[in-house]
Amino acid sequence: MKQIYEEVARRTAAGEPVATVTIIRTRGSTPREVGTKMLVTPTALIGTVGGGCGEGEARKAALDSIADGAVRIVKADLTEEISYDSRGVCGGIMEMLVEPWRDAVAARRIVEALEVGGRVAVATVVQRAGDQLTTRHLVVPATGEVTAETNDNRTDPRLVARVRAVLAEGKTRTVSVDVDGESVPGAEPGADVVVEVQVPAPELVICGAGHIAVPLAAVGKLLGFRVVVIDDRAEYANAGRFPEADEVIADDFREALKRQDLGPDSYAVLVTRGHSYDVDCLLEIVDRPLAYIGMIGSKRRVWAVYKLLHHFGVTVEQLRRIHAPIGIDIGAETPAEIAIAVAAEIIKARNGGSAASLSDAVRDRYAALIERGAELG
């Protein structure tokens, strides 16, 4: 979305009238998802809301909005009879918000807020007054001050709370909010709020630069992660071995991890060359708010690590966070296969899904054994 808002700011500043088209609701299998944005000018299209599927209607409405300054909602029904002769490219029903932009200031403010980075939402509040639609924009960071488009204090706390809830979920969607009608002259109560979410690129921290780290770094990059590789052996941890990695750190595991800012968008994978390195890493990260911690190893090695960690004061509840043995259960054997099993487990941790992880089968048992004080066998 940032690119589209940048184009809006740039073109309106240059006096060019533009309109944006944003998918705000879908039903069925539409080609693009909610939040997909396109910019329309009398002579250009930037971005796409679905190619041949509904885009023509959207463009026409956008040109109308450029001409008359009105906000519109366009509904495109892309369902068609599925037969062998229909080529079946489109499907579903989608609603698109069409907004004309004349003033460069509003878009500029949004762009500046997005450039700060971090988790931030752009909330477009759509209200109805008679047969007119109005929109206004709020920029809502995860914490800190909300920027309203106009300095009119119309940042209803219920609205902000609702936007922050969507931001925490991390996925752009449209919600109905019970705001007062008075916030817009003549407006009906309630508003549709399109909450566009900017989430920072998630981070994959790979501890251990051996033969599994190599394909895993490549797959992590393919998935759009910022990839960090750590190993205490410089002959393994170097940029030549990990051309795709964003950062390769040759240092003691614990020291390197201490310096990493690990949070809810961080995913740590332990593929070190021995269990005591795993213990070192886990002592450093197990109580930090990462989204995911996975550790490779035979059941014997995993159990040894858990016992040692417990000995060092790590609680059973903390141990339960760890995905070990790592990966989903697909019989992975080669380094590349293991990298895929790990990547799939990370995607599942982000998005949800029912595919079984190897750790599912042992987590409860290990926890019970440790609680019973079983010895390292």
Add this chain to the structure above:
Amino acid sequence: MKQIYEEVARRTAAGEPVATVTIIRTRGSTPREVGTKMLVTPTALIGTVGGGCGEGEARKAALDSIADGAVRIVKADLTEEISYDSRGVCGGIMEMLVEPWRDAVAARRIVEALEVGGRVAVATVVQRAGDQLTTRHLVVPATGEVTAETNDNRTDPRLVARVRAVLAEGKTRTVSVDVDGESVPGAEPGADVVVEVQVPAPELVICGAGHIAVPLAAVGKLLGFRVVVIDDRAEYANAGRFPEADEVIADDFREALKRQDLGPDSYAVLVTRGHSYDVDCLLEIVDRPLAYIGMIGSKRRVWAVYKLLHHFGVTVEQLRRIHAPIGIDIGAETPAEIAIAVAAEIIKARNGGSAASLSDAVRDRYAALIERGAELG
């Protein structure tokens, strides 16, 4: 293994005495698996059977075998107490076969057979006569003639059948075979047979060159597949868009698939731009002996394809082969995530595993609906 046999042939031809070390049995989590091979000369080591773990012993035994010409089996116990101070690099118990090589002919024959390609096994028959071990080598292709090291017809049909069974499984392992003792003068009955399997690179055929095909081709290559991409649109199906692919075909889907030699090492993924292209592809491949057929699509699209295929005479049993919707259930949304979900499903199809596929939830229902003659809804 081919590389090691090549080195044996090259060095023995040059008069250099060498020995090979092959892991023939493991217990527990050893660093390398059965079939891993290393070449030892008085001055060089090529390959590794596990780095610091047992390799020193193996090398010493190999040098002894070079000196005295005897075949040996070396057992390395790599288990150690796991404590925080042990660095825990090794583990498990492994047995290694140490064979001296003086004659270049035997190794040359093996190399030539491996170079033909296709599925082929190198069987090393280990027999005991008193306190002496002997080895001999057979080259066993999936079909066709067996090459024995010596032209002595000692290719016991039970032995060949057993080797072919391992070859069909596709994974190197050591089996005990009940051969006659007489095949080797003074030998005891029974032999350990190390069956080293060469399987051709599996093939991933991606039908449809859109936004999912791009990361999928990259992941397929990472997994060691030969990757073929097919689309009837040359602006999508071109080498610039698929730099990793082994073959990119811009042609009608059915025509292109007709020309492909698809067998038990072939995996087909349908990510075309519409259901009728899927129907075209499936009509061409659904009765061919591929290892895997997966098809992307909403449930509605999948159901439409199944009904159309059934209408064209495809049986319910054939439809049940298809993995659709494609991929394991990890909530994949972006093209790269979907590529990982598909790759994971393909690995599971090859190796086994319990991770749920999206198609698991609908296969029986679709089959039942079609058998009941349900209409396209």
